[in-house]
Amino acid sequence: MQITLPHVLVSQLSDLIAMKMGLYYPQKRWGDLERAIAAAAPKLDMPDTETAARHLLSTSLTRRQIEILACRLTVGETYFFREQKCLDVLEQSILPELIRKCKENNRQLRIWSAGCCTGEEPYSLAILLDRLFKKHGEEWNATILATDINPVFLDRAAEGLYREWAFRGTPDWIKERYFKRKKNGLFEIVPHIRKRVTFSNLNLAEDVYPSQANGTSTVDVIFCRNVLMYFSSQAVKRIGQAFHRSLVDYGWLIVSPVEISSDSFPQFQLHTVSGTGLYQKIDSHDGHGKGNYFSFGPSSDALYTVTSASASPSSLQGWETPLSLESMEPQILPVASSPFTQQTSVQDVANQSAKQEQSNTLYHEARCYADRGDLTRAVKQCEEAIAANKLNPAAYYLLATIHQELGKDKEAMRCLMNTLYLDPNLVLAHFALGSLCLSHGKSREAERHFDNALLLLDGYSPNEILPDSGGMTARDLTHVIASIRTGDSLNHGEIKSRASHDN
Secondary structure, three states: OOOOHHHHHHHHHHHHHHHHEEEEEEEEEEEEHHHHHHHHHOOOOOOOOHHHHHHHOOOOOOOHHHHHHHHHHHHHHHOOOOHHHHHHHHHHHHHHHHHHHHHHHHOEEEEEEEOOOHHHHHHHHHHHHHHHHHHOOOOOOOEEEEOOHHHHHHHHHHHHHHHHHOOOOOOOOHEEEEEEEEOOHHHEHHHHHOEEEEEEEOOOOOOOOOOOOOOOOOOOOOOEOOOOEEEHHHHHHHHHHHHHHHHHEEEEEEHHHHOOOOOOOOOOEEEEEEOOOEEOOOOOOOOOOOOOOOOOOOOOOOOOOOOOOOOOHHHOOOOOOOOOOOOOOOOOHHHHHHHOOOOOHHHHHHHHHHHHHHHHHHHHHHHHHHHHHHHHHHHHHHHHHHHHHOOHHHHHHHHHHHHHHOOHHHHHHHHHHHHHHHOOOOOHHHHHHHOOOOOOOOOOHHHHHHHHHHHOOOOOOOEOOOOOOOOOOOHHHHHHHHHHHOOEEEEEOOOOOOOOOOO
């Protein structure tokens, strides 16, 4: 979108939004910011975009104004049981242990979903806990607080009605057991799960937590996934500090893989579990927490492991489709027919240049869709970008990350191999492929890809941001790989235990 407002005005707006809401709008996203202000102007009782912008800058933002802006500025695309690998670790190790400790101490387990959007995450956690308590013959003894800055999202979450798209990657038996089919293709969360979640408005950029008044103190687990990626780095650090104060000792902060950063969360101990990062608060009286890590133990009676949308209840227990790279050769143009090995005319070069430009345009459109959470359109644009230029490694890599987000590991692996065939120096592709191999029990193949990633990282300065990483530095990725190498990780079928702290 072409900027029509004075650049100075948009810059001031960007600073204001970052300060009051934490949301980061660099210059390349000023068009999105102006579009949002234009959409908010009628609700703000302003006649046009510029008048609305100047009015917002001239007064202290009220809660109503922040909520109106939040409805235009925040992303509302999520789904049930998102980032399943993380939930598997919670189900099999972390939550059972926390439930046990809470029972010993005669208190409730407290979970906070910060940035809960339209409710899919907290309801997923409620379903998971419901099954855990029933499995072990325990009465429900937990609270789940779900907060968001966007009041429209909270209203939809409290309503508990969802369309089929919210269940992508979720097995049918969960939908059948925990939802009621309604008219017009809607599904309603069952009452006994709905009542387990308390929804509340909260602005993470404000200094209102931890607090007993709003339920954000002495929390055992904080989920804040795919939220902080939209915040400024300064805001993320402040929020990380506040989360640290909100958690009990040895409590957990769960962010998405792309949000892992040693700079943002230096107060926490990072555990890397099958490529999933989990932060733990270490007791301030325990130094660096040496010898007092949480004990990750393999669960022989895991409730379920969602690895396929088509999995049936009888096949979920321990079910997994083994993946191997042996039959996954890159599906790109053969070397013999590559344009780089043929004699080409001036017209051929011009045509190839036009295809490359078209592919790059489609790739950037795909990234925009992915950033907004519209993964279906992002996949379509990636595929069109690849069709326009089969030698575009960026398109293959983006498609791989989307497939991984959707739980399609086999497709993600194939795209990553295509990426590395075209660009062997893309360090994140080596790491992603290593993480996928590790999660599917391919330890030797995982080690090879991690070795390649570390070799490439030696060529970066520690604070240098890695290409296509969303802000991750070379030091951050090196730290993650080192955590895996030192055993602070889980392999499929083989979980390395650490001595747990005895409360």
